[in-house]
Amino acid sequence: MTNAHAPLLETRRLELAYGAFKAVDGVDLCIRPGTIHTVIGPNGAGKTSLFHCLTGERRPTHGSILLDGRDITRQPAHGRVGLGMARSFQITSLFQELSVHENLRLAAQGVDGWKALNFWQRLDTRKRHIDTADEVLERLNLTERAGIPAGELSHGQQRILEVGMAICARPKLLLLDEPTSGMGIDDIPTMTRLIGELGRDHSILLIEHNMSIVMSISDTITVMNRGRVLVEGTPDSVRNDQRVREAYLGEAA
Amino acid sequence: MDTKTGAVASKRNGATPLARPGRIRWAPGTTLAMLVVVVLLPVVLPSATLATEILIFAMAALACNLLLGYTGLLSFGQAIFFGAGAYCSALGMLHWQLGLFSALLLALGVGAVLALLVGLLCIRRKGIYFVMLTLALTQMAYFLAYTLSDWTGGDNGLLGVPRPPIALGDTTLVSLASPLAFYGLVAVLFAVIYIMARRITSSPFGSTLLAIRENEARAAALGYDIRLFKIMVFVLSGAITALAGALYAMLLNFAPLSNIELLMSEQILIMTIIGGTGSLFGSLLGAGSIVLLGDILSAIWPRWMLLLGVALIAVVIFMRGGLWGGLTSLLQRARRASSHDKEA
Incomplete structure (x- = not known):
């Protein structure tokens, strides 16, 4: 089904309008498997609206979204997980009172969809989910903190856990919404390394403000402005593009 | 059964606790403690009827706890299921000559179906709007029961509700006429529901x-269909509450209109909160203390509900985990003190 050339995720003439205002205005996006694809743009460019359409939080007013060639435009958010999409949140969204391990275990269990409607099985017999959680803990370097409530992690660690929960579903496509937002300068290299590593075995759609991260790990960059795609290309071509500079300068002016 | 799995859980707890410590975690002792309480209640209390009332309300509080403590749904709709369970089982016994277990099964079924309908409607909204919808539906149910006085007896309540024996065909196996015998039935049902609920909450x-x-x-972003889960827990809770209502009608030989009042919802909620949300044993504590308080205080002072208000305020402000939370923190402190003694 998936080959190197067919897009993993594709949007066609995607539009999200709030009344007369079009937050997303006819976006064609094409994410190739095995790449880190970043969407950037000045504030109000429509990045987050686009992201919400992709995750299923908002239903686009026009156009379609295809995952592996399958139309998922009308799939609800929870239904997209089982099809191979997982997301992180821009504002940390964890189960604060549950342990770090339980956060990850729930994330691993969620991908099984309706099978979690199991009234009778004990938690500790669901070995597969526990193993996944253990594995991801290891990967996030959080094994030592497995037992404490997620709300007691440092802010940087919470951001890491936020991304970690998305990979528990073993998705084909990871959607990361500003993973470094609110992170201290000291924690950012850890996150950059983590995303870089994840990029080796996942396809990633990244929304990010921090340009040094964007330029260092992206394979493809899409620049959005006023709901439309302004430029798309490699980091180098985007860096040197005059229109991109103007869009960002326009914001500053 | 529980002690064995409890041991497994506590072994795991060292490495990977399944939930926040001190709140909702494995407490292998509580099933045992519940059984001890159930056995001792009729011995300690002056009457088996009082003990029965405690377990019936503990059942209703436990069902409420599944919504409030485990799912975070504050529902004022519990009286609908409690009242409907009482009326339907009573009418079934009066008009169709239903036996004991068929009447209880009818209550379970009616509770589940009503909870499905109420759930489907209320779960469309969240937070305060959800609460208001459950409030409105309870008011509607109350006036419906009031209006259908040919069926429900209206203000007078439904009189002459029988308490059929445990029977096989036409042979009576155990008569439940004596308060203690009826307590036995309620105790077994309560224990079964408690153990089932315990199992379900740890699934x-x-x-x-x-x-x-x-x-x-x-949770939605992780792939869980939130509405489906909420409706399932609503149905579960409604069925258990209706069963409690049916047992209450059999206990009183009477189904009063107050069963389906908003006040009943409040009372069940108060028991759940005072006992401790998120702890099944807490529901038993909450129901026990409120029924007992009511029994003792109402004899002394007709305005005893005022004191209940004070107790509720005290628990909400000073004991966020309710009686159960207070008890566990006391136990922990005692344990820490004794381990200090050993070290010294």
């Missing part, structure tokens, strides 16, 4: 409910 389903309570948006 993948139960862990998902906790996740929904903690953070709905995240």
Whole structure:
């Protein structure tokens, strides 16, 4: 089904309008498997609206979204997980009172969809989910903190856990919404390394403000402005593009 | 059964506790403690009827706890199921000559179906709007019961509700006429429901409910169909509450209109909160203390509900985990003190 050339995720003439205002205005996006694809743009460019359409939080007013060639435009958010999409949140969204391990275990269990409607099985017999959680803990370097409530992690660690929960579903496509937002300068290299590593075995759609991260790990960059795609290309071509500079300068002016 | 699995859980707890420590975690002793309480209640209390009332309300509080403590749903609709369970089982026994277990099964079924309908409607909204919908529906149910006085007896309540024996065909096995015999039946049903609820709350389903309570948006993003889970727990809770209502009608030989009043919903909620949300044993504590308080105080002072208000305020402000939370923190402190003694 998936080959190197067919897009993993594709949007066609995607539009999200709030009344007369079009937050997303006819976006064609094409994410190739095995790449880190970043969407950037000045504030109000429509990045987050686009992201919400992709995750299923908002239903686009026009156009379609295809995952592996399958139309998922009308799939609800929870239904997209089982099809191979997982997301992180821009504002940390964890189960604060549950342990770090339980956060990850729930994330691993969620991908099984309706099978979690199991009234009778004990938690500790669901070995597969526990193993996944253990594995991801290891990967996030959080094994030592497995037992404490997620709300007691440092802010940087919470951001890491936020991304970690998305990979528990073993998705084909990871959607990361500003993973470094609110992170201290000291924690950012850890996150950059983590995303870089994840990029080796996942396809990633990244929304990010921090340009040094964007330029260092992206394979493809899409620049959005006023709901439309302004430029798309490699980091180098985007860096040197005059229109991109103007869009960002326009914001500053 | 519980002690064995409890041991497994506590072994795991060292490495990977399944939930926040001190709140909802494995407490292998509580099933045993529940059984001890159930056996001792009729011995300690002056009457078996009082003990029966405690367990019936503990059942209703436990069902409410599944919604409030485990899923974070504050529902004022519990009286609908409690009242409907009482009326339907009573009418079934009066008009169709239903036996004991058929009447109880009828209550379970009616409770489940009503909860499905109420759930489908209310779960469309969240937070305060959800609460208002459950309030409105309870008011509607009350006036419906009031209006249908040919069926429900209206203000007078439904009189002459029988308490059929445990029978096989036409042979009576155990008569439940004596308060103690009826207590036995209620005690067995309560224990079964408690153990089932315990099992359910520690299943993948139960862990998902906790996740929904903690953070709905995240739970949905992880792939859980939130509405489906909420409706399932609503149905479960409604069925158990209706069973409690049916048993209450059999206990009183009477189904009063107050069963389906908003006040009943409040009372069940208060028991749940005072006992401790998120702890099944807490529901038993909450129901026990409120029924007992009511029994003792109402004899002395007709305005005793005022004191109940004070107790509720005290628990909400000073004991966030309710009686159960207070008890566990006391136990922990005692344990820490004794381990200090050993070291010294």
